[in-house]
Amino acid sequence: MPTILGQNQYGKAENRVVKITRDGATHHIKDLNVSVALSGDMDDVHYSGSNAHVLPTDTTKNTVFAFAKEHGIESAEQFGIHLARHFVTSQEPIRTARIRIEEYAWERIATSDGNSRFIGADEVRHSFVRKGQELRTAQITYDGERWEVISGLKDLTVLNSTNSEFWGYAKDKYTTLKEAYDRILATDVSARWRYNWTDDEQRMPNWEKSYRQARTHMLEAFAETYSLSLQQTLYQMGSRIINSRSEIDEIRFSLPNNHHFLVDLEPFGLKNDTADGAVYFAADRPYGLIEATVLRDGVEPRIPVDLTNL
Numbered sequence: 163m164p165t166i167l168g169q170n171q172y173g174k175a176e177n178r179v180v181k182i183t184r185d186g187a188t189h190h191i192k193d194l195n196v197s198v199a200l201s202g203d204m205d206d207v208h209y210s211g212s213n214a215h216v217l218p219t220d221t222t223k224n225t226v227f228a229f230a231k232e233h234g235i236e237s238a239e240q241f242g243i244h245l246a247r248h249f250v251t252s253q254e255p256i257r258t259a260r261i262r263i264e265e266y267a268w269e270r271i272a273t274s275d276g277n278s279r280f281i282g283a284d285e286v287r288h289s290f291v292r293k294g295q296e297l298r299t300a301q302i303t304y305d306g307e308r309w310e311v312i313s314g315l316k317d318l319t320v321l322n323s324t325n326s327e328f329w330g331y332a333k334d335k336y337t338t339l340k341e342a343y344d345r346i347l348a349t350d351v352s353a354r355w356r357y358n359w360t361d362d363e364q365r366m367p368n369w370e371k372s373y374r375q376a377r378t379h380m381l382e383a384f385a386e387t388y389s390l391s392l393q394q395t396l397y398q399m400g401s402r403i404i405n406s407r408s409e410i411d412e413i414r415f416s417l418p419n420n421h422h423f424l425v426d427l428e429p430f431g432l433k434n435d436t437a438d439g440a441v442y443f444a445a446d447r448p449y450g451l452i453e454a455t456v457l458r459d460g461v462e463p464r465i466p467v468d469l470t471n472l
């Protein structure tokens with residue numbers, strides 16, 4: 163049966179590019195997922211395997227990161243126009259470039275209520291929380307006598323664009339990680355906290371207020387901690403809640419380390435360091451997974467170690 167080639171396109175999909183621009187202590191973030199699809203005179207590569215017209219998908223990926231560094235990301239539209247024009251005008255066989263962009267929206271971590279102990283909105287200008295993501299959870303158990311209430315949240319995505327380091331760790335012959343003195347710290351917070359309320363209806367906590375406050379304390383501790391490891395930040399977040407909320411005795415966290423790697427743009431003559439306008443590759447896996455319980459001194463741990471069982 164004779165066959166002919168129909169519509170075809172190719173490129174690198176889902177380039178996760180994060181750009182941090184610094185305006186003094188105030189940082190700005192652009193977080194995009196960029197997919198490139200190129201089409202044109204591509205019969206030969208399909209029919210005979212000749213790659214002469216094929217600009218590698220790897221190159222399209224590099225172009226996305228290099229353009230983010232060199233030309234900036236004013237808007238998804240402007241960035242896409244720039245890329246599409248480049249591919250079509252620089253490679254004769256490429257007739258059409260389709261750039262699809264998803265943009266993740268972030269907002270600054272700021273004080274939500276007057277009585278929290280935040281250090282002042284304009285002092286922490288490098289801390290962000292992803293918009294509209296998290297899920298609130300609750301587990302209530304009653305045996306006819308006593309209650310156990312475990313509340314929590316998951317997928318609360320937060321990011322500090324500075325004030326994070328990681329160095330001085332154990333090394334063996336398999337260690338290749340470079341010590342970091344200024345890195346992005348980002349995680350999707352999963353947390354479960356257990357209330358010490360068990361029976362007295364009169365002394366029942368205000369669940370709505372308690373949730374709001376716990377969330378706020380968590381975000382503030384994340385933003386305010388100068389972090390030497392995600393483990394240290396986790397402990398700060400947990401102890402802030404235990405110390406500020408007398409109704410909560412125990413909190414367990416599961417924190418993926420959402421790695422952001424500085425892209426090596428040296429081959430394109432572009433210096434890419436953390437000083438300003440740094441471009442990062444946001445990797446999705448594998449990821450570090452940091453988990454721990456923080457307890458009020460003297461109480462028994464009761465939240466299951468594996469939060470997926472809750």
Ligand SMILES: O=c1[nH]c(=O)c2[nH]c(=O)[nH]c2[nH]1
Nearest residue numbers: 328339390391392393419450
């Ligand atoms: O905050 C971190 N904790 C680690 O245990 C770790 N391990 C690693 O490779 N990077 C990091 N970062």
